[in-house]
Structure formats: C-alpha cells, structure tokens
Amino acid sequence: MGFESFNLQLRGGPATATEAAGVISRIAGVSRDECAIKMPGSHYYLLRDVRHAIEIEMREKPVSISLRFTLCHPSSVDNQLLDLARTLMRSLGMSAIICDDVAPEHAGDYSLERFDDLAGAVRHTIGIRRGEWRATFGDEELGATTAEAHRHFILPQCQPAIAKVG
Amino acid sequence: MYPTDEAGRQQLADALTAAGLKPTQDKHRFDRDKIEAMADAMSNGFFDWRSAGLQPVILGPNDEVLGGHHRIIAAHLAGIDLGSLPGPRPQVQRLARCFRPVYQWIDVLPDVQ
Numbered sequence: 035m036g037f038e039s040f041n042l043q044l045r046g047g048p049a050t051a052t053e054a055a056g057v058i059s060r061i062a063g064v065s066r067d068e069c070a071i072k073m074p075g076s077h078y079y080l081l082r083d084v085r086h087a088i089e090i091e092m093r094e095k096p097v098s099i100s101l102r103f104t105l106c107h108p109s110s111v112d113n114q115l116l117d118l119a120r121t122l123m124r125s126l127g128m129s130a131i132i133c134d135d136v137a138p139e140h141a142g143d144y145s146l147e148r149f150d151d152l153a154g155a156v157r158h159t160i161g162i163r164r165g166e167w168r169a170t171f172g173d174e175e176l177g178a179t180t181a182e183a184h185r186h187f188i189l190p191q192c193q194p195a196i197a198k199v200g
Numbered sequence: 201m202y203p204t205d206e207a208g209r210q211q212l213a214d215a216l217t218a219a220g221l222k223p224t225q226d227k228h229r230f231d232r233d234k235i236e237a238m239a240d241a242m243s244n245g246f247f248d249w250r251s252a253g254l255q256p257v258i259l260g261p262n263d264e265v266l267g268g269h270h271r272i273i274a275a276h277l278a279g280i281d282l283g284s285l286p287g288p289r290p291q292v293q294r295l296a297r298c299f300r301p302v303y304q305w306i307d308v309l310p311d312v313q
Binding site: 036037038041069070071072073074075076093131132133134135136141166169170180181184185188189191192193194195196198199 | 226256266284299
C-alpha cells in the first residue's frame, strides 16, 4: 500500500519459491494471511504475536519476499522486523532493499555482511515515517495488519471519493 | 502491459497527470512487476476486489494519491475506473488532509526494462 506501512524487500539468492515458502512457514508464529489482496504467483503469510503483525508476501518469479508492518505499531516491531529479515537473508542467501522514501545514502541493496548498515538505515527511515503517521493519526499504538489499520485509523477519517480514478 | 520504452513511460506519466492524480511516494516504493501482475489480474477478471475494498485507494483533498499507487497505475493500464466499480465497499476513499510530499509521475514511475 504505502502511506500506512513500512516495507522491506528481500531478493536474489539461489533459493527456489518452494524453498522460500518452506523457510517462511517454519518460522514460529507464521500463518497464512487470509486478508491480503491476493495476486497470482504470490503467497501471503502473517507473523503475529500479541503486539505485532508483520505481513509477508513471497513472490514466485523472481523469488522475492516483502516484509511489511503498519506504522501504528509500537516501536518494538522494528527489532522484530530486523530479526525476521536477518533470519530470511541468512537462510535464503538474499539481500535487502528498503522500499520507502529513503535518503540517497540509504538506497540500494544490502547484503547480510552489511546488516548493521541496513539496520541503521531501516531505523532511520521508520523513525521519519512513524513521526509522519503519528502527526496525522495520533499516538495510539496497535499491532494491526494493513486492513485492520484501515478499519481502525484511516477509514473513520475518510469519505467515499467521487472521482474517475485509473 | 507496462510500457516497454521511454516514450510509453512518458505517455503513461502524462495520462496519469492529466487525470489530476498526484503521486506521493518516491521511486523506491514502486514495483513494476507488481503493477503488471495487478493490471493482468484486473484485465482478466481475477483481481481480488473484495480484499482491496478493505484497503481502498486513499486520495487526499486535491487528488493526491496517499495509498494505492500500484492499483491506480494498474487500473489505468487495464482501462478500469476504480471510482465507478460496483460492490459493497468503495474502492476509493478521500482523506481531508495530505501529509505526504507530492511528486511528478515521470519522476516516480518504474523504469522500463
């Protein structure tokens, strides 16, 4: 989606889609995400605990993994995202790219060897985006999926748009 | 379906600009493969409109695109007006404020292959 979430993408490496799906499925707390906007060729998972919900999309061709959480999350989700990213990068030999409004020095691919740099760039970018979210939607924290964040925070402030779109 | 040359990319940017829509996310957040997959699904009738309605496109007060950039581009490529789709939930909602920087489409659309 975009304005309500932070997105990190993992890509590259030798793993097949079947291998990637297997690694994701074996992570504790991961289940199928039944609420994602489903696209052919992609598989959707949700890593959820009592405070966090990280949405995972695994695309088959080429194999890539998108990790996303909504900006209404408590900041503890930052470490959970980074732990998950490191696990997957290590297991699947992937690199990471921040799919967000990144500063020029934070753009580009990060290999596992540069994980500390990635973590710094991720924290910096999330901090900016989280501040933007809170200035608009308030300080309430919720471990919500994208659909839940829409229902709880965004749609109550919206009206149906009368416009030609597309 | 996504343009394959720079002239086509410029044409797409011009069309989206002429529609009055203004992107608010930078190029790093756009994914050409995702746009193509969505446009294909919309064209062939298997796009997941039910789930999309729970996470609708969000516009700002002056047609700034706050959420749903990929869907808007895909719908344009598929010739679908998201604002007039039938269904239990609107596919486009409007927020009274825009809190994101506005870009030009030509500066953010994914590169051609």
